[in-house]
Amino acid sequence: MRELVDAGQGVGMILPIAGITIQKFLRKIRIVMMSILICGLW
Incomplete structure (x- = not known):
């Protein structure tokens, strides 16, 4: 638990x-x- 707190x-x-x-x-x-989607739509 202590390790988790330190990590936190x-x-x-x-x-x-x-x-x-x-x-x-x-x-x-x-x-x-967005570029991929736009290129894909064309």
Whole structure:
């Protein structure tokens, strides 16, 4: 249990930085997915 708590605290510190990175990554994926869908429709 203690290990989980330590991991949780570590994740809590990393999350803000990771969250920004993930948002940028998801935005890129969304653009790519839209491009594929648009190309697929044509």
